[in-house]
Amino acid sequence: xxxxxxxxxxxxxxxxxxxxxxxxxxxxxxxxxxxxxxxxxxxxxxxxxxxxxxxxxxxxxxxxxxxxxxxxxxxxxxxxxxxxxxxxxxxxxxxxxxxxxxxxxxxxxxxxxxxxxxxxxxxxxxxxxxxxxxxxxxxxxxxxxxxxxxxxxxxxxxxxxxxxxxxxxxxxxxxxxxxxxxxxxxxxxxxxxxxxxxxxxxxxxxxxxxxxxxxxxxxxxxxxxxxxxxxxxxxxxxxxxxxxxxxxxxxxxxxxxxxxxxxxxxxxxxxxxxxxxxxxxxxxxxxxxxxxxxxxxxxxxxxxxxxxxxxxxxxxxxxxxx
Amino acid sequence: xxxxxxxxxxxxxxxxxxxxxxxxxxxxxxxxxxxxxxxxxxxxxxxxxxxxxxxxxxxxxxxxxxxxxxxxxxxxxxxxxxxxxxxxxxxxxxxxxxxxxxxxxxxxxxxxxxxxxxxxxxxxxxxxxxxxxxxxxxxxxxxxxxxxxxxxxxxxxxxxxxxxxxxxxxxxxxxxxxxxxxxxxxxxxxxxxxxxxxxxxxxxxxxxxxxxxxxxxxxxxxxxxxxxxxxxxxxxxxxxxxxxxxxxxxxxxxxxxxxxxxxxxxxxxxxxxxxxxxxxxxxxxxxxxxxxxxxxxxxxxxxxxxxxxxxxxxxxxxxxxxxxxx
Ligand SMILES: Cc1ncc(C[n+]2csc(CCOP(=O)(O)OP(=O)(O)O)c2C)c(N)n1
Ligand SMILES: [Mg+2]
Numbered sequence: 001x002x003x004x005x006x007x008x009x010x011x012x013x014x015x016x017x018x019x020x021x022x023x024x025x026x027x028x029x030x031x032x033x034x035x036x037x038x039x040x041x042x043x044x045x046x047x048x049x050x051x052x053x054x055x056x057x058x059x060x061x062x063x064x065x066x067x068x069x070x071x072x073x074x075x076x077x078x079x080x081x082x083x084x085x086x087x088x089x090x091x092x093x094x095x096x097x098x099x100x101x102x103x104x105x106x107x108x109x110x111x112x113x114x115x116x117x118x119x120x121x122x123x124x125x126x127x128x129x130x131x132x133x134x135x136x137x138x139x140x141x142x143x144x145x146x147x148x149x150x151x152x153x154x155x156x157x158x159x160x161x162x163x164x165x166x167x168x169x170x171x172x173x174x175x176x177x178x179x180x181x182x183x184x185x186x187x188x189x190x191x192x193x194x195x196x197x198x199x200x201x202x203x204x205x206x207x208x209x210x211x212x213x214x215x216x217x218x219x220x221x222x223x224x225x226x227x228x229x230x231x232x233x234x235x236x237x238x239x240x241x242x243x244x245x246x247x248x249x250x251x252x253x254x255x256x257x258x259x260x261x262x263x264x265x266x267x268x269x270x271x272x273x274x275x276x277x278x279x280x281x282x283x284x285x286x287x288x289x290x291x292x293x294x295x296x297x298x299x300x301x302x303x304x305x306x307x308x309x310x311x312x313x314x315x316x317x318x319x320x321x322x
Numbered sequence: 323x324x325x326x327x328x329x330x331x332x333x334x335x336x337x338x339x340x341x342x343x344x345x346x347x348x349x350x351x352x353x354x355x356x357x358x359x360x361x362x363x364x365x366x367x368x369x370x371x372x373x374x375x376x377x378x379x380x381x382x383x384x385x386x387x388x389x390x391x392x393x394x395x396x397x398x399x400x401x402x403x404x405x406x407x408x409x410x411x412x413x414x415x416x417x418x419x420x421x422x423x424x425x426x427x428x429x430x431x432x433x434x435x436x437x438x439x440x441x442x443x444x445x446x447x448x449x450x451x452x453x454x455x456x457x458x459x460x461x462x463x464x465x466x467x468x469x470x471x472x473x474x475x476x477x478x479x480x481x482x483x484x485x486x487x488x489x490x491x492x493x494x495x496x497x498x499x500x501x502x503x504x505x506x507x508x509x510x511x512x513x514x515x516x517x518x519x520x521x522x523x524x525x526x527x528x529x530x531x532x533x534x535x536x537x538x539x540x541x542x543x544x545x546x547x548x549x550x551x552x553x554x555x556x557x558x559x560x561x562x563x564x565x566x567x568x569x570x571x572x573x574x575x576x577x578x579x580x581x582x583x584x585x586x587x588x589x590x591x592x593x594x595x596x597x598x599x600x601x602x603x604x605x606x607x608x609x610x611x612x613x614x615x616x617x618x619x620x621x622x623x624x625x626x627x628x629x630x631x632x633x634x635x636x637x638x639x640x641x642x643x644x645x646x647x648x
Binding site: 036037038086089090095097098099100103115116118119148149151152154179180181186187253309310312314315316319 | 446
């Protein structure tokens with residue numbers, strides 16, 4: 001089965017990517033204005049990955065990720081204001097201000113974090129898939145991992161269990177080529193991370209993550225098949241982060257040319273070009289959209305800013321179920 | 323004397339030892355080309371090359387175990403944990419292999435290895451990134467545990483740790499890497515197991531170690547203004563523990579407060595309180611008081627984080643309480 005994306009769908013994906021771009025820019029601005037502190041990892045440059053993949057999910061699918069997950073949380077249905085609120089450490093944040101940038105959670109939206117320990121989400125994702133199979137639900141569990149997370153023992157163990165027990169986990173490697181300042185080639189023996197699946201006899205493939213069209217069209221049949229067979233799948237998405245690892249990283253380990261070669265294939269520009277070529281959308285419309293998106297982001301930030309900080313007693317709640 | 327930052331002092335300790343012993347190598351995430359996530363290993367790759375300063379994959383259990391195997395076969399590894407929160411992944415190797423190898427092989431193998439990195443809460447890093455491992459690892463027979471508060475101590479103790487033929491856990495802090503302090507020009511060593519009196523006092527003994535030592539000293543100064551003279555003992559090494567230094571001071575002041583950044587339950591402080599009440603019972607004028615973190619995971623929001631971590635005010639209050647002057 002092959003899927004072709006419609007222009008209308010691409011337009012809505014474009015809007016979503018634009019929203020994440022502006023959202024993360026605003027987050028960085030808030031950080032540099034010292035509205036919050038700690039670590040802050042953004043997805044600028046990688047927007048097509050979660051938009052293309054999560055555009056295929058249903059409310060009852062699970063999503064798990066690492067510490068770079070603001071946009072994935074929003075894509076799973078969390079309000080942008082509750083994610084921004086969490087960043088600011090507000091009581092209205094999606095984790096009541098107790099989690100912060102690395103720990104977005106929503107049971108309601110089946111977003112199981114936001115994990116700060118590299119690769120630690122992989123066994124949890126397998127557990128969520130185990131639950132689905134146990135309850136005979138035809139949903140899947142999506143597990144985002146960074147390229148560097150592929151060298152964690154827990155990830156190998158998780159993949160083997162998913163394979164041997166045939167559990168519906170879609171392992172998505174967001175391969176942006178770097179784990180902090182280390183290029184993946186310096187710490188990994190395989191030339192393509194998708195090959196790791198061979199060790200588990202797991203279905204796998206790689207896709208261009210700079211194009212939301214590629215991600216979506218490539219993943220549609222994968223997700224559909226997983227919902228039928230319940231078998232796991234390893235997908236490598238080749239992408240690039242434009243910013244440093246976190247706000248404090250100047251990114252001196254890579255060249256300007258390398259960055260620019262990816263920016264030339266920017267997911268937003270690619271989508272824009274297709275939309276304009278289709279003649280269904282005008283430049284004006286896209287500019288209006290940009291304004292609308294900016295307003296939406298601003299509103300989310302304002303809502304978060306005006307929310308209260310948690311009461312001190314909050315520090316002592318939620319250690320146990322009461 | 324030179325004025326060095328903590329990161330420079332630690333870096334110098336490694337460089338000096340690596341110059342004198344070619345069996346020493348440094349391995350960890352970002353230690354080589356990036357000069358260390360916190361720049362502690364700055365310049366080491368340049369001086370010693372990539373066969374001795376090695377960037378690892380994000381495989382803490384793996385490279386901790388690799389280090390132990392190398393130590394069993396004649397090398398002297400320094401394994402950097404980017405932070406000890408991630409070092410938790412290596413606990414199996416550290417506890418099941420490093421700590422027990424000598425014993426369970428009937429004294430055949432030695433494991434001369436240092437596991438070092440920052441420990442404890444920094445600022446707004448939330449529950450998974452704000453943990454102290456001192457009680458967890460000090461509990462294990464077969465491990466030495468060092469926790470430093472000044473550049474001088476850091477350099478002298480890291481050099482001794484590297485020369486030690488046993489596994490040493492070396493605890494640093496992100497918040498102290500930029501701290502400056504006097505460090506002698508020439509070579510010096512500080513033996514493991516010796517506490518240091520960071521401040522002389524008469525009325526109360528304050529026992530502490532690591533980053534929180536600085537808050538303890540601030541609190542001691544506050545108390546001087548209130549007319550309470552506080553002696554501050556920085557343990558520097560938790561295993562072996564310099565019990566005599568604690569007892570000597572308590573026998574003089576007759577009052578003891580233990581300040582630690584650990585959770586209160588079954589911590590290092592509970593052990594010290596037990597030892598003091600047992601050995602100094604007749605000298606004590608008040609029960610030993612402990613200041614620790616609140617018994618909850620560390621929250622993210624700044625106001626909540628402040629609420630659960632030990633503060634100067636909390637320490638002052640404890641000193642007043644133990645002095646019955648509140
Ligand atoms: C177990 C563990 N080790 C080290 C770290 C510190 N750390 C945080 S992110 C990171 C790099 C991860 O890179 P990658 O998996 O490629 O994800 P990306 O940041 O590129 O999205 C490291 C080493 C951690 N959080 N957890
Ligand atoms: Mg990466």
